[in-house]
Amino acid sequence: MTIAIGDRLPDATFNVLKDGVQAVNTQDVFGGRKVALFAVPGAFTPTCSAKHLPGYIEQLGAFQAKGIAVACLSVNDAFVMGAWAKQAGVPDGIEMLADGNGAFAKAMGLELDATAFGMGLRSKRFALYAEDGVVKALFVEAPGEFKVSSAEHLLANLPG
Numbered sequence: 001m002t003i004a005i006g007d008r009l010p011d012a013t014f015n016v017l018k019d020g021v022q023a024v025n026t027q028d029v030f031g032g033r034k035v036a037l038f039a040v041p042g043a044f045t046p047t048c049s050a051k052h053l054p055g056y057i058e059q060l061g062a063f064q065a066k067g068i069a070v071a072c073l074s075v076n077d078a079f080v081m082g083a084w085a086k087q088a089g090v091p092d093g094i095e096m097l098a099d100g101n102g103a104f105a106k107a108m109g110l111e112l113d114a115t116a117f118g119m120g121l122r123s124k125r126f127a128l129y130a131e132d133g134v135v136k137a138l139f140v141e142a143p144g145e146f147k148v149s150s151a152e153h154l155l156a157n158l159p160g
Contacts, residue, residue, distance in 0.1 A: 002109035002140075009133045010107035014073070014097040017082030026104075029071060029095065030133040036063050036154055037097075038127040039073040039105065041112060043084035047146050048074075052125070053088050059151035060093050066158070068129070071095040075102040075122045099123065110140065127154045 003009070013025050029035065038056055040048035056063075056070055063070050070093060074081060078098040085096045105111045105123035112122045127149035129137040136159045139148035147153065 003128075003135060003138065005135050005138055007135050009130060009135065010104065012099070012104035012107060014099055014104065015078035015081075016096060016098065017078040017085075021078045024097075026133060029097065030130050032132055034066075034068045034129070034131050035071055036068050036127065036129050036151075037071045037073060038149055038151070038154070039110070039123040039125060041074070041122045041125055043074050043076045043080050044087075047125075049084070049088065051146055052149065053084075053090070055151040056094060057088070057090060059155060060091060062155055063151075064093060068158075069093075069095070071097050073097045073099055073104065073123060075099050075105055125149050127151075129154060129158055 009026050009030055011026050013023050015021050016024055040052050042048060053072060060070055072094055076098055077100045081096040081098045099105055102111055102121045110124045110126055112124045125141040127139045128135055137157060139153060141149050
């Protein structure tokens, strides 16, 4: 079952690269905060690197002005997410969450079977806005598209 507006985000553990690999959970990331989360099928992949991540880097100030934290999720390990962040010039204000085994993507019903492309199980491309771990807005891309999960689209469609 796919997560929906009004649902609480599932409990999961992510890895982040900060002075070594550190585990953080759903409560650490989303608890008591407003968070824009965008998910990509893979770090270093073309659309993710050329459009998706750069859009959130460019719009980080607009999210922060609204009191919204920003996080990026991918089914990659923390070292890959750290290398991608370094290569892309990701500022400290964007949390790079590694969902290494895809447990979070699967628990949300947003997993993507990319085995036909040699990529294994990944996350669908999506963006959501959550307040204290409750989904308030959700935009899931159709396969092969990049329209509704962009930073600009999420900013323009924030509730309230």
